[in-house]
Amino acid sequence: MLARLAAQRLIARIALHHERPAICLTGGSGPQRMFELLATEFEGRIPWARVHWFISDERVVSLDDTLSNMGTAKRVLLDGRAPADNIHPIPTSKGAAPDDVARRYERELQSFYGATTLDPTRPLFDLVLGGVGPDGHTASLFPGWPQLAIRDRWTAGVDKAHVEPFVPRVTLTFPALASCNEMLFLVHGAGKRGIVERVLNGEDLPAGKARSNGETVWLVSEDALPESIRDR
Numbered sequence: 001m002l003a004r005l006a007a008q009r010l011i012a013r014i015a016l017h018h019e020r021p022a023i024c025l026t027g028g029s030g031p032q033r034m035f036e037l038l039a040t041e042f043e044g045r046i047p048w049a050r051v052h053w054f055i056s057d058e059r060v061v062s063l064d065d066t067l068s069n070m071g072t073a074k075r076v077l078l079d080g081r082a083p084a085d086n087i088h089p090i091p092t093s094k095g096a097a098p099d100d101v102a103r104r105y106e107r108e109l110q111s112f113y114g115a116t117t118l119d120p121t122r123p124l125f126d127l128v129l130g131g132v133g134p135d136g137h138t139a140s141l142f143p144g145w146p147q148l149a150i151r152d153r154w155t156a157g158v159d160k161a162h163v164e165p166f167v168p169r170v171t172l173t174f175p176a177l178a179s180c181n182e183m184l185f186l187v188h189g190a191g192k193r194g195i196v197e198r199v200l201n202g203e204d205l206p207a208g209k210a211r212s213n214g215e216t217v218w219l220v221s222e223d224a225l226p227e228s229i230r231d232r
């Protein structure tokens with residue numbers, strides 16, 4: 001099962017880091033089953049006191065809104081397990097200006113990292129989780145949007161989403177997401193088949209362009225695989 005494999009990879013990445021492992025979670029349907037497994041069967045294999053949890057992108061809503069990506073991760077996985085100081089939500093609130101929030105989160109990431117410039121030999125994250133949206137977006141990096149070109153910031157505000165829910169977003173940029181030992185995409189469901197095919201065909205889409213400076217791994221369920229691959 002895909003979620004189990006993903007959970008095992010996350011635990012292995014944590015085990016490789018002996019001080020403060022940093023995991024960048026994501027929203028969407030992709031990681032939900034994995035979150036449930038980490039909170040139950042695998043709970044005892046996570047050194048909760050040491051691990052720090054971030055999020056790749058957030059909808060500009062309050063943390064207790066059902067649309068909040070970190071809100072969901074907290075409810076399903078982190079609350080009652082991770083110390084509150086180890087949970088690093090993007091500090092959104094309803095009506096906040098996305099770029100202001102982005103700058104605040106950038107400062108938080110930089111303070112955790114201990115520098116304002118990313119060193120290619122010292123990744124920010126041990127693992128970054130990714131998903132792919134129906135239009136090929138990942139995190140809140142939407143096709144054709146100017147945020148894709150940002151190289152000198154770690155985060156960016158997105159005034160308008162490309163897909164539902166149409167609320168403003170805050171996202172990590174490509175260089176910040178790339179600063180990890182592993183970027184792990186988790187994609188399942190027949191509804192993803194079309195977009196997976198486009199990404200695999202090399203179309204210029206954010207999910208296909210997002211890469212770790214270390215390893216980039218795609219876990220794709222059988223039903224999400226394009227027919228040309230499934231029938232091989």
Ligand SMILES: O=C(O)[C@H](O)[C@@H](O)[C@H](O)[C@H](O)COP(=O)(O)O
Nearest residue numbers: 027028029030131132133138139
């Ligand atoms: O806030 C978000 O929407 C997510 O962070 C986003 O990047 C997600 O990973 C993809 O949209 C896939 O989500 P689904 O699996 O729900 O389609």
